[in-house]
Amino acid sequence: MIFSTLEHILTHISFSVVSIVITIHFLTLFLLVDEVVGLYDSSEKGMIVTFFCITGLLITRWIYSGHFPLSDLYESLIFLSWGFSLIHMVSYFKFKKRKNNLSAITAPSAIFTQGFATSGLLTKMHQSAILAPALQSQWLMMHVSMMVLGYAALLCGSLLSVALLVITIRKAIKIIGENNNFAFSFGKIQYMNERSNVLLNTYFLSSKNYYRYQLTQQLDRWSYRIISLGFIFLTIGILSGAVWANEAWGSYWNWDPKETWAFITWTIFAIYFHTRTNTNLEGVNSALVASMGFLIIWICYFGVNLLGIGLHSYGSFTLN
Amino acid sequence: METLLNPSKTPNLFIPKTHLFKPYFLHSNFNPQPHSSFNRRPLSITITCKVKTSQGRKNDGKNISKKIVLTDSAPELSNEEIKAKPKGGGKAWGVIKKFPKRVLAILSNLPLAIGEMFTVAGLMALGTAIDQGESPEYYFQKYPEENPIFGFFTWRWVLTLGFDHMFSSPVFLGTLILLGTSLMACTYTTQIPLVKVARRWSFLQSADSIRKQEFSDTLPQASVSDLGVILMGAGYEVFLKGPSLYAFKGLAGRFAPIGVHLAMLLIMAGGTLSATGSFRGSVTVPQGLNFVMGDVLGPTGFLSTPTEAFNTEVHVNKFYMDYYDSGEVSQFHTDLSLFDMNGKEVMRKTLSVNDPLRYGGITIYQTNWSFSALQILKDGEGPFNLAMAPLTINGDKKLFGTFLLVGDTDSSNVKGISMLARDLQSIVLYDKQGKFAGVRRPNSKLPIEIDGTKIVIVDAIGSSGLDLKTDPGVPAVYAGFGALMLTTCISYLSHAQIWALQDGTTVIVGGKTNRAKAEFPDEMNRLLDQVPEIVESSISKKPDNIGG
Numbered sequence: 001m002i003f004s005t006l007e008h009i010l011t012h013i014s015f016s017v018v019s020i021v022i023t024i025h026f027l028t029l030f031l032l033v034d035e036v037v038g039l040y041d042s043s044e045k046g047m048i049v050t051f052f053c054i055t056g057l058l059i060t061r062w063i064y065s066g067h068f069p070l071s072d073l074y075e076s077l078i079f080l081s082w083g084f085s086l087i088h089m090v091s092y093f094k095f096k097k098r099k100n101n102l103s104a105i106t107a108p109s110a111i112f113t114q115g116f117a118t119s120g121l122l123t124k125m126h127q128s129a130i131l132a133p134a135l136q137s138q139w140l141m142m143h144v145s146m147m148v149l150g151y152a153a154l155l156c157g158s159l160l161s162v163a164l165l166v167i168t169i170r171k172a173i174k175i176i177g178e179n180n181n182f183a184f185s186f187g188k189i190q191y192m193n194e195r196s197n198v199l200l201n202t203y204f205l206s207s208k209n210y211y212r213y214q215l216t217q218q219l220d221r222w223s224y225r226i227i228s229l230g231f232i233f234l235t236i237g238i239l240s241g242a243v244w245a246n247e248a249w250g251s252y253w254n255w256d257p258k259e260t261w262a263f264i265t266w267t268i269f270a271i272y273f274h275t276r277t278n279t280n281l282e283g284v285n286s287a288l289v290a291s292m293g294f295l296i297i298w299i300c301y302f303g304v305n306l307l308g309i310g311l312h313s314y315g316s317f318t319l320n
Numbered sequence: 321m322e323t324l325l326n327p328s329k330t331p332n333l334f335i336p337k338t339h340l341f342k343p344y345f346l347h348s349n350f351n352p353q354p355h356s357s358f359n360r361r362p363l364s365i366t367i368t369c370k371v372k373t374s375q376g377r378k379n380d381g382k383n384i385s386k387k388i389v390l391t392d393s394a395p396e397l398s399n400e401e402i403k404a405k406p407k408g409g410g411k412a413w414g415v416i417k418k419f420p421k422r423v424l425a426i427l428s429n430l431p432l433a434i435g436e437m438f439t440v441a442g443l444m445a446l447g448t449a450i451d452q453g454e455s456p457e458y459y460f461q462k463y464p465e466e467n468p469i470f471g472f473f474t475w476r477w478v479l480t481l482g483f484d485h486m487f488s489s490p491v492f493l494g495t496l497i498l499l500g501t502s503l504m505a506c507t508y509t510t511q512i513p514l515v516k517v518a519r520r521w522s523f524l525q526s527a528d529s530i531r532k533q534e535f536s537d538t539l540p541q542a543s544v545s546d547l548g549v550i551l552m553g554a555g556y557e558v559f560l561k562g563p564s565l566y567a568f569k570g571l572a573g574r575f576a577p578i579g580v581h582l583a584m585l586l587i588m589a590g591g592t593l594s595a596t597g598s599f600r601g602s603v604t605v606p607q608g609l610n611f612v613m614g615d616v617l618g619p620t621g622f623l624s625t626p627t628e629a630f631n632t633e634v635h636v637n638k639f640y641m642d643y644y645d646s647g648e649v650s651q652f653h654t655d656l657s658l659f660d661m662n663g664k665e666v667m668r669k670t671l672s673v674n675d676p677l678r679y680g681g682i683t684i685y686q687t688n689w690s691f692s693a694l695q696i697l698k699d700g701e702g703p704f705n706l707a708m709a710p711l712t713i714n715g716d717k718k719l720f721g722t723f724l725l726v727g728d729t730d731s732s733n734v735k736g737i738s739m740l741a742r743d744l745q746s747i748v749l750y751d752k753q754g755k756f757a758g759v760r761r762p763n764s765k766l767p768i769e770i771d772g773t774k775i776v777i778v779d780a781i782g783s784s785g786l787d788l789k790t791d792p793g794v795p796a797v798y799a800g801f802g803a804l805m806l807t808t809c810i811s812y813l814s815h816a817q818i819w820a821l822q823d824g825t826t827v828i829v830g831g832k833t834n835r836a837k838a839e840f841p842d843e844m845n846r847l848l849d850q851v852p853e854i855v856e857s858s859i860s861k862k863p864d865n866i867g868g
Contacts, residue, residue, distance in 0.1 A: 094839075136651065137674040221838035228812055228835070235808045239801045248674050250600075250685045250789045252797060253591070255487045257448045267441045271434055304448075 003064040007057060014053035021046040044092060051085040058082060067136075070144040073305060079145065081113040083152030087226070109155060139244035146237035147262070151297055153230030154269065158297070160223035161290035164216050168284055171212065223290060224276065231269050238262050261300035268293045424505050433506060436499045443495065447486030450478060459484060500588050503581050511578040518574040523564045524819040524830070533819070533830030535841050541854045544822040547829065550850050551818065563822035570813040573835065579807030583800050590796030596621030598791040599682075606692035606783035607639045613682060617788055627790070629680025632666070633659045639689065639784040641744055649743060652686050654784040671786075681790050688785025691720035694739060694747065697776040698724065705781070708741070717742060726752060726773055737770050744780040816840065825854065 024043040058078060061069040069075045241259070246252040253259065272289040426432070451458070459475040468474045482489030524530050539547070544565050548558045556567040601616035614630035637655040644650045651672050658667040658679055669677045677684040691708040698704060708720040725736040735752040749757045749768060757770045762780040769775075814835035821828050829848065833840045 139674075218838065225836060225838060232808050232812055236805050239805055243798070243801065246794065247676065248685070249687060250676075250683065250787045251791075252794075255447065255452075260444050260448050264441045264444050267437050267444075271437050271441075274430060274434055274437075277430065 003060055007060045007064070010053050010057040010060065014050045014057065017046050017050045017053065021050070047085060047088050047092070051082075051089050054078065054082045054085055068141045068145075070140065070148070076144065076148055077113050077116065079148045080152055081109075083149045084109045084113065084156065086149075087153060087156055109152075109159065137244065137248065139240060139247070143237055143240040143244055146233050146240060150230050150233030150235075150237050151301055153226050153233060154265070154293060154297055155230075157223045157225075157227035157230055158290040158294035160219050160226065161287035162294060164219040164223065164287045165284065165291060167212065167216055167219075168287075220287070223287070227269060227272060227290060227293075231266075231273070234262070234266055234269070238266060258300070258304045261296070261304050265293065265296050265300050268296055424509055429502075430506075433499070433502045436495060436502060439495050440492075440499060443486065443492050446483060447492070450483050450486065452487070453485060456484075496588070500585065503585055507578060507581045507585075511581065515575060515578065518571060518815070521559055521566050521568065523559075523561055523566050524821065525564060527821055527823055527828045530819050530821055530828045530830035534832040534837070535844050536828070536830040537844070537848055539827040539829065539848060539851055539853075541825055542827045542851050543854060544820050544827050546851050547820055547827055547848075550847055554847055556816075556818065565818075565820040567818045567820075568816065570815045572810050573813035573815045576807045576811030576813070580804060580811060583803035583807055585800075586803065587797055587800035590793040590798075590800055592793070593623070593796060594791050594793030597623035597625075597793065598789065599624055599626070600787075600789050602687070602785065602787045604688065604690050604783050604785045605634075605636045607636050607781050610635045613788060617682075617790065627681060629682055631661050632679065632682075634684070634786075635659065636784055637668075639782045641689070641782070643743070643745060647745075652689050652784070654686055654786065656684070681792075683789050683791075685787045685789070686784065687787045690783045690785060691718075691741060691744070692781045692783040694722055694741075694777065695779040695781060696724070697778055699774050703778050706739070711740075724775070726771065737773065737775065741780065744782050747777055747780065749775065814840075818844075827851075 021043045024046070058069050061075065061078075070079055238259075241262075242252040245254065268289065272286055272293065275286045275289055451462070456475075456479060459478050463469060463473060463475040463478055465474045465476070478484055481491055486492055530536060544563060545560060548560050548565055548567070551567045552558050554569075556569045558565065558567040598620050599617040600620055601618055603611055603616045605611055610633050612630075613632050613634060614626060617626075617630065635657045637657055639652075639654050641649050642651040642653070654671045656667075656669055656671060656677060657665050660666050667677070667679055671677050671684060671686045673686050676686070690710065693705040693707050695703045695705055706722040706724060708722045711719045711721050713719050719740060719742055721738060721740045723736050723738055725734055727735060737752065737757070738750040738754070739747050740750070741747045744762070746759050746761050748759050749770060751757045751770045758768045760766060760768055760775075760777045762777050765776060765778070767774050767776045812835070814833045816831060816833040816836075818829065818831035820830070829844075831840070831844055836843075
């Protein structure tokens with residue numbers, strides 16, 4: 001009995017801490033108190049607390065139910081929010097010196113998934129269920145954890161690309177709106193397309209544009225790195241799933257809806273990487289592809305489960 | 321089209337690639353190449369004219385290139401140059417020779433590949449949206465002509481294009497084949513020359529060219545050999561020639577994409593072999609009965625050939641299930657014995673889900689189960705075997721039932737005792753009126769009295785649902801999987817290159833990397849901070865932590 005109460009406590013602590021962190025971020029955004037380092041520090045500590053809470057939650061569930069906590073939709077959602085907080089932790093500790101923009105993406109993602117999981121929509125799934133025979137395998141740990149971690153990283157990366165698109169489109173709308181001279185707008189288009197420092201030095205005309213350019217460049221690079229990492233996890237997840245399917249059901253690929261959509265996600269991100277090889281298409285076009293990827297991941301992870309058919313029906317749920 | 325040619329006094333052949341506009345439709349590019357030789361040649365300029373028929377390469381992608389050498393220095397030999405010379409006589413022969421190259425060039429076009437990938441993704445999505453494998457009437461109903469979806473999508477589209485069996489339809493397979501050929505063409509034309517380029521190391525000889533790199537810095541009182549030592553400590557491979565230095569790290573990250581493409585080709589080949597050369601079959605065998613493997617297995621394609629192992633006879637010794645305390649099924653087990661043609665037992669194993677049996681290239685999986693018969697004693701007589709029939713209900717749970725006649729068997733209104741079971745552990749009995757009478761477990765042997773008849777449930781005989789399969793493509797596919805996982809991980813590595821030049825007492829450092837662009841400046845700054853500053857008053861160097 002202690003385990004379930006412990007679980008409850010941890011869930012509530014993590015949820016409330018993340019809400020506080022979100023509130024702090026919004027405060028800094030709206031009240032423009034960027035320089036208040038104390039607030040930033042406490043939000044970082046809040047994320048650390050959240051990370052440990054969710055880890056504790058998962059471990060408690062593991063011990064209590066006897067199987068790795070990834071057998072149904074509720075547990076995979078908790079795992080997904082754990083993945084987000086893990087990415088946040090890693091990027092925080094790697095780049096302690098500079099202020100990290102990534103937390104603006106990971107913190108809300110963690111809270112939204114955590115909130116959805118603990119919300120009233122899925123109340124009947126909170127208890128740990130027993131494992132069907134097909135799921136009693138060592139492959140469960142590797143396949144599902146890799147897939148969910150891959151989804152977490154890819155979601156982060158595609159959100160960063162969406163942010164890049166938003167900034168770029170707002171800038172583009174401004175350019176069209178402003179009636180500038182040709183050289184000025186030409187210059188802006190130049191540095192949107194080029195990565196060269198030389199052109200930048202000769203063409204940008206205001207410091208505001210320079211900071212925005214820095215921001216888009218940073219977003220672009222970060223999203224590239226994180227999507228690469230997520231792609232590796234996704235590849236390993238899909239392939240280990242195929243090997244598991246071969247061991248359990250006799251065939252490594254069944255064109256099951258979930259498998260097919262995971263493959264579609266993989267293909268879209270492969271397209272993302274290929275668009276980046278050509279420097280022309282870098283920047284905005286690859287960000288477009290990554291944003292498509294965001295939608296596709298949600299269809300793959302959630303939409304297919306709503307159908308509830310196929311070999312992956314363990315993850316299904318009905319909205320009641 | 322811009323050309324940036326720097327014929328300066330020192331052999332300086334740096335290409336600021338980002339200066340060149342690369343509009344998409346442009347077909348030729350003028351690109352001076354770095355000269356990787358050791359001897360200092362005054363005014364030795366090599367202009368490489370690349371005739372590209374398509375755009376969209378990686379930064380140093382090479383295609384057929386003809387070299388025009390302006391000086392009398394020995395020209396750089398590259399294999400493509402030799403290939404470009406047309407051999408043999410006659411125009412027609414030349415055209416035929418050029419044809420594969422043109423096809424190759426068209427196939428390795430990057431936007432084509434991206435378009436193919438989009439098409440594959442779209443077809444797969446459509447394949448999940450349209451229900452697969454149903455009868456034509458289903459499609460007539462779902463996509464009627466009177467009310468087409470989006471105004472044009474009717475069942476005619478579905479059936480003629482083969483969307484009802486999308487994943488084996490010619491459209492889908494054709495796109496996959498096209499993608500495979502593009503993969504092969506792209507690997508051959510782009511990636512392999514990339515290997516040659518990446519392995520060449522070149523020194524940059526002028527401070528300007530170093531400053532134009534993505535990251536550049538100047539260390540006022542330093543020595544280039546100190547920098548080399550620091551870089552070596554950080555895992556770089558360092559080459560020092562006089563005042564100039566070249567270091568790189570993570571070259572594997574450049575080769576790994578080739579590995580990824582090759583692994584994908586291997587997987588596709590293995591998958592094709594699986595699709596055309598395997599045998600599949602499934603059977604439900606009651607406990608105690610046999611079957612011969614060859615009777616059950618059917619071929620899937622034209623390459624399927626049966627093996628000797630197909631003559632093996634399989635005998636189901638026992639089928640049983642494990643249950644949780646709550647009554648749910650936890651695992652299925654089947655105890656199998658395999659006998660060869662002479663009746664000798666060659667193998668005995670208990671299968672369960674996730675634990676298949678492998679023999680002679682054939683694999684047997686536990687995938688299903690059924691209820692074969694219920695063995696009962698009626699009024700002390702018997703035992704009688706009552707066959708259990710599956711009853712259809714909604715959901716995953718199964719329900720089986722049987723019926724024992726009681727009383728007059730000739731009357732039109734026959735009545736009897738019904739027995740229902742969800743699994744093999746408990747049977748629910750109902751009397752002649754259909755009222756609930758009791759629950760009995762087969763191993764308890766407790767009798768139950770219903771309407772004057774004494775029933776004892778002796779045994780519940782289950783049947784095991786087994787899937788058999790032999791698949792020659794599996795080794796190739798598994799090898800491809802392993803290679804793909806490995807090469808994808810390796811391609812995460814970033815190939816970083818650093819150049820440095822000693823100019824008096826200052827060292828000018830420049831570098832670039834292809835993947836980890838965000839972290840590269842930080843890493844470089846950290847390394848440069850470690851370079852000791854040479855204080856002028858003493859010859860010995862003080863290892864200060866003050867750098868550029």
